[in-house]
Amino acid sequence: MATKDEPLPATMLSPETGETLTRGVRPFTVAYKGESVVVDLPGYYPADEGEGVHIGKDMAVVDEALRGLKEKADGVPSPETIRRLRAKLQLSQREAGALFKVGENAFDKYERGLIEPSGPTIQLMALLDRHPELVAELK
Incomplete structure (x- = not known):
């Protein structure tokens, strides 16, 4: 090989x-x-x-397509969506992990597609995507 x-x-x-x-x-x-x-x-x-x-x-193309379908059907954000949101909020992966109270390495794992965020984390992501000004209140 x-x-x-x-x-x-x-x-x-x-x-x-x-x-x-x-x-x-x-x-x-x-x-x-x-x-x-x-x-x-x-x-x-x-x-x-x-x-x-x-x-x-x-199989990465299959995994990526499945994540896209899950995002559409269930609202589970894809790694690309999570990466885009974190950049929009101007947070490092560690800062995002601390802000969302999910652990300092969680966003690295989300963005690599190793794990999916929990329901409450997904809801907070959606809220902050629509209202990024709320980050200041959470810090």
């Missing part, structure tokens, strides 16, 4: 069938609560319509 800075090889053998798989992208539908979006999913695919193999960060 390639190291972090090296490109991925153009082909690989399927671990299940031994067939040669070629690096490429295929459309993939991500669905959540009745909403769906089609993404271009990178991976290693057989010449026919068979199953592909996904390695490394291949």
